[in-house]
Amino acid sequence: MQMIADLHAHTLCATHAFQTMNEMAAAAKAAGYCALAITDHAPAMPDAPHIWHFANGNALPRVLDDVVMLYGAETNVMDTKGGLDLPQGHLAGLDWVVASIHSPCVPGLLTEKEANRIWLAIAENPYVDCIGHSEQENYRYDYDLVTKAFAKNHKVVELNAGSFSVRKDGIPNMKKLLTACMENGCHIAVDSDAHSAWRLQTALPPLYAMLEELSFPQDLIVNATRENLVKELELHGRRCAKEIGGILL
Numbered sequence: 416m417q418m419i420a421d422l423h424a425h426t427l428c429a430t431h432a433f434q435t436m437n438e439m440a441a442a443a444k445a446a447g448y449c450a451l452a453i454t455d456h457a458p459a460m461p462d463a464p465h466i467w468h469f470a471n472g473n474a475l476p477r478v479l480d481d482v483v484m485l486y487g488a489e490t491n492v493m494d495t496k497g498g499l500d501l502p503q504g505h506l507a508g509l510d511w512v513v514a515s516i517h518s519p520c521v522p523g524l525l526t527e528k529e530a531n532r533i534w535l536a537i538a539e540n541p542y543v544d545c546i547g548h549s550e551q552e553n554y555r556y557d558y559d560l561v562t563k564a565f566a567k568n569h570k571v572v573e574l575n576a577g578s579f580s581v582r583k584d585g586i587p588n589m590k591k592l593l594t595a596c597m598e599n600g601c602h603i604a605v606d607s608d609a610h611s612a613w614r615l616q617t618a619l620p621p622l623y624a625m626l627e628e629l630s631f632p633q634d635l636i637v638n639a640t641r642e643n644l645v646k647e648l649e650l651h652g653r654r655c656a657k658e659i660g661g662i663l664l
């Protein structure tokens with residue numbers, strides 16, 4: 416198994432990540448990827464860049480070091496109603512938006528009912544593309560119920576390699592979540608969530624092993640083929656879909 420793109424990666428604009436955008440593009444090229452989404456932390460996270468970072472994509476080229484770049488964000492869930500920390504105008508202008516629960520933004524544990532409410536609301540948010548590392552044990556939700564809503568609304572569930580190394584409590588949940596995705600036809604993305612070039616290039620093999628063990632179908636993995644990725648951007652109504660399709664296909 417080999418992906419053609421990584422759809423969740425961070426850069427030095429948060430100081431707990433270690434590489435520039437150019438270095439991450441070069442690392443993606445060396446890994447054999449044709450596309451890379453830069454999804455730096457949205458402003459509510461400590462150490463995040465200023466909100467202006469997320470409205471300045473015009474300053475950047477579509478292709479960097481032969482890699483098609485998607486300029487996105489990892490937005491933070493801020494409350495139990497699925498509120499996010501970037502306004503709709505910003506989210507609409509981005510190429511790829513991951514929505515994640517991070518403990519500095521939603522402190523404490525959530526009941527399953529609260530976690531269900533969050534993700535069912537985000538399923539209806541037209542500006543969210545992908546659900547980030549949602550297998551965390553502290554934020555368990557009803558995988559069957561919610562992945563049905565994700566599938567219906569074209570939300571992509573992320574299988575996150577960062578979780579595999581730093582959020583180990585959720586590893587058993589990953590398989591349950593993937594099984595629900597398979598049963599309900601919910602698309603997934605296989606991402607590094609890399610905060611360094613090294614992680615971008617080395618983090619995915621444990622996830623590949625899990626997908627192979629489950630015989631997870633390639634047609635549900637949005638970054639398994641160029642065609643899947645372009646089709647997904649079209650399904651999400653992303654403005655970049657046509658331009659990226661013209662380059663990748």
Ligand SMILES: [Zn+2]
Nearest residue numbers: 489515547548
């Ligand atoms: Zn995250």
Ligand SMILES: [Zn+2]
Nearest residue numbers: 423425489608
């Ligand atoms: Zn991240």
